Amino acid sequence: MPAGLRGWGGVGAMAALCVLALAFVLLLPRTQPHGAPARTTPGGLGTARATQAKADNCKDGDAQNMSPAPSAAGGPTVDAIRSRGYLSVGVDQNSYNWGYRNPNNSSGELEGFDIDLVHRIAKDILGDADKVQFRAIPTNERIPAIRSGRVDMVVRTMTITCDRLKQVAFSAPYFLTGQQVLAPKTSPITGYDKTLAGKRVCSATGSTAYDHLSADKKDGTLPASTDITTTVPNQLDCLVRLQLGEVDAVVTDGALAASQAAQDPTVQLKGGTFTKEYYGVAMKLGADDLVRQVNRTLENYRKDGAWKASYDKWLSATLGDGSGSATPPTANYR
Incomplete structure (x- = not known):
């Protein structure tokens, strides 16, 4: 761990960055002008209602199994993202090893486990891992940011729950914690x-x-x-x-x-963990084509070893290789 992040001073430096999160727009894609407008994700009303109905039938302990099967097929949401040329993603900039700005990195770019996943999603959808517009989203703004269309998705240590499935759509789980x-x-x-x-x-x-x-x-x-x-x-x-x-x-x-x-x-x-929770990528209700694309990315991310490589780089030192978190969760689709 870099010396600059050790102890209270390191945390204080990280905490000072919280103020910057209120600005939201942090890192724009190199191919886009500063201030590129956010957009509302297209999604059919009928699809949204069908997703809502599935969420209403959700049971505790089963929320992570409500996502649609992977697919590479296009659709209105994915087509709109490709037409625009970049992916808009809500992330954290203050969570060490998940989504944060390393003060010892002169580039100022975001780093962490969640950030690696965002770059992989962008590469699969747009063919370029760097075509991402990152927006810092506070914990309490994750769902409003998706529903308002400020971002295409949120990748920010967000637990999949039945209540949240009534408001946003989730990918299959990509991390187990408690x-x-x-x-x-x-x-x-x-x-x-x-x-x-x-x-x-x-x-x-x-x-x-x-x-x-x-x-x-x-x-x-x-x-x-x-x-x-x-x-x-x-x-x-x-x-x-x-x-x-x-x-x-x-x-x-x-x-x-x-x-x-x-x-x-x-x-x-x-003490130990007292719940079992699964992180998922959150997207807008009705954007099933985007959800299926992300699930396809997650399938490949697990199979080709990229998930494990990211875990080893960012999380193994703090969570260990023998914990339940050290293995990507199995995906079960609705």
């Missing part, structure tokens, strides 16, 4: 358990972490005295709150938490 607790090494917190009683816990607005915290507090799984009122637009902001002593713990995806622990040696994961 919720986990992050806290200072000196903290008496031992995990997602009774040791959170009386503790202040931070999560991102619109995240599955907050959904679990809220539901578990209501049904008594989480101690009634646990304070879950601290929510932030970007997940990394929780780590900053933790460092400032404003909260006692963070609940987020274990894959993200592991990367944050790698940045800051004063914090660590507490």
Whole structure:
């Protein structure tokens, strides 16, 4: 790990970049003028309604199996992207090893596991991995950005859920993780358990972490005295709150938490994961042709070893080679 990213200073530098996320447009394709307009993804109303009906029949634990089978066939959404000449993608710029700007990289380009996947999708659709317009999207803006047409897709550690399938379409899963607790090494917190009683816990607005915290507090799984009122637009902001002593713990995806622990040696994961969640590429309802194209990319990405190569480069140091996350999840289509 580059020395510039070690410890609190590295995290502080990363956190400072959060402000830039509000600008959204970060890196434009080399072939496009600055300020190229966003567009609304075409999609037939009938297709959108059919997708909605499938989402209504979704059951917990099966959301990742609701995506259509891979296909190389074109369609209105893919044709519009090819005609425009670049792919517009919502990403993170502050998640270490997932989507971030490495301060030790003079090029200033985004790097990480999610970014590698975006470049592969662009290559398959447009024949050029660099024909991408990246837009920094806060956690709570992922779905609005897709529905409004500001982006063609979001590739940003986004968990596939039944509720979200009513609002956006998802690819087949490309990563397996689970919720986990992050806290200072000196903290008496031992995990997602009774040791959170009386503790202040931070999560991102619109995240599955907050959904679990809220539901578990209501049904008594989480101690009634646990304070879950601290929510932030970007997940990394929780780590900053933790460092400032404003909260006692963070609940987020274990894959993200592991990367944050790698940045800051004063914090660590507490206990194991307490959920099973799958990341997917999110797109607009009705854009089935684009979803099928992305699923085709994912099939090839797994088979040709590119997924594993990206994992080894960005995530093996923090997640290990023997974890459930070290193997791409199996795709099951509707």
